[in-house]
Amino acid sequence: MTDALTLLEMALDLDGNAPTLDEMPRRTLHDKGIAGPTAAHVIEEVHTPFNLSYLTFTTGSSAFQNIVGVTHAELPARAAVARALFARLGSGPQTPPLRHMVVTYPPLVNVFSAPALQDVGVTWSFLRRSSRDALLLEVCKTQAQVILGESSFLRVALQQALDLGLENDLPKGCVLLTAGTPLDLDLLPIAERFGYSVHDLYGCQEFGWLTLDGVPLRDDIRLIASPRGEAYRELVVGGLPMGDSFIVSETTGHVCDAAGAIITYRRERTYPEYEVIVTHTPCAAAETVQKAARTILRIKGRVVKVDPAVQVGAPETRLRLVPALPDPDANGPDPAVEIAGPVATRMFDDLVSAQMAMQSTTKTDPTWIKRR
Secondary structure: OOHHHHHHHHHHHHHOOOOOOOOOOOOOHHHHOOOOOOOOOOOOOOOOOOOEEEEEEOOOOOOOOOEEEEEHHHHHHHHHHHHHHHHHHOOOOOOOOOOEEEEOOOOHHHHHOHHHHHHOOOEEEEOOOOOHHHHHHHHHHHOOOEEEEOHHHHHHHHHHHHHHOOOOOOOOOOEEEEOOOOOOOOHHHHHHHHOOEEEEEEEEOOOEEEEEOOEEOOOOEEEEEOOOOOOEEEEEEOOEEEEEEEEEOOOOOEOOEOOOOEEEEEEEEOOOOEEEEEEEOOOOOHHHHHHHHHHHHHHHOOOEEEEEEEEOOOOOOEEEEEEOOOOOOOOOOOOOEEEEOOOOOHHHHHHHHHHHHHHOOOOOOHHHOOOO
């Protein structure tokens, strides 16, 4: 090399203004709290932008598994949900706290977020292998008070415990938190033989846990008319439709809690799904909420559009939910639903605030600087 290149290399080694690969911060599976085995994934390193708290993926129960971004602005609400959830399960100040949870599928921790579990003082562990034998062994060794997993998997594991005569080895009074798929009702009589309580947890990677035994865990959850029919209601969180519809019963209630009106084990996919149109925003510029709409589509998979006549600087957010494929022959009332903030649009507003925080942060990587 020439002397000039040699000096340039020495200067770069001594005082580079950007990190090398070895100097970059790392967020591992352990840091995210999901360092456990699954048979459905490979481990791949990715470059994750600082404006996201972490990355996760949808379960693939209704479509291809898609990437999900969780912003820093969402973490306080997820922590509040965890506090409400474990208080309902019996970890309030007047009852012995639930301290340890065995998680059968590591990405389920992402639905809480690791900081949310740490906030409520819950520790968790995973299976050595994703199998029923490994579940029984982990639960017996840790004497876990909570088991979080898919209900049919828990059912066959408990049946196996009965077949193997392990009733006395398993912990007493365990709480079964079922999640990921609609509740397998055949789990209930088997759990009763062990003296275990069963709870039905509904939510998703995109927005966290939403209901427990048919009772909302957030104050920005709304139920609106569903295209699935008169008996169903579409669940909306913070102004964003979930794409899931449920039977709502105020009389019989949820099988795990008579006070729960949302029958989450009677789920139907909403079709046609609702789209969200922003008509009013507290943002000073329409461009900000337009960028947030694109962000929500990319990291949450929800279609959000901004009305060309959107009112900026409004006192609160107002959203209009319209079916993506309106019935051209319908003669009834307008099927659109109006949702006004600030409470009912909290999730949407959190994502807008994340967009605003990202816009206010200067990119420090020199490769992004197009001009001086």
